[in-house]
Amino acid sequence: SQTIHQWPATLVQPVGSPLSLECTVEGTSNPNLYWYRQAAGRGLQLLFYSIGIGQISSEVPQNLSASRPQDRQFILSSKKLLLSDSGFYLCAWSIRVNQPQHFGDGTRLSIL
């Protein structure tokens, strides 16, 4: 069966520091991969999605970036975190478009 791993579960970072969140999927090949953010009191907002290695689509302009160095690995990065980057970050995968997305357990990011 397929599983998705996301780490770390919680992270506290100072303003201006870099960020790297990692997500890996097991048990499937060539999944579609997604990064979402849930800010306090808001719904899930799609940040990036990828349909293949090196293929990244960005939905919202921001100081975050995403990379997919391997088929089942998706990384969310920032060179300099802002206070507004605080939130709950979720990675998800789906077998193809317009299919249910399956989520990891998320990373709670707090910026100080």
Added chain:
Amino acid sequence: DQQVKQNSPSLSVQEGRISILNCDYTNSMFDYFLWYKKYPAEGPTFLISISSIKDKNEDGRFTVFLNKSAKHLSLHIVPSQPGDSAVYFCAASIAGNQFYFGTGTSLTVIP
């Protein structure tokens, strides 16, 4: 601009009764809808989906209804159980990767 809205942030229901969670959307081009359930400190878990060519889909205690003319989606849980207490998100997409999520409704099932 919030294209998918869940106007009730919370709902309380007695165990054994029906829970009805509602969702409204603004984009008539949405053709695929889903409901997710989320427990604290966990990611959302897929519950049930419906295509725009249908108006109802059932899976056990969960039924999703779609009213395209009203741009309204609802999730019925019958009978409600304490383990159903969670935050429920609806989501919609237009034949692609971009799913738009509502802000969630927190359901509490009272034993």
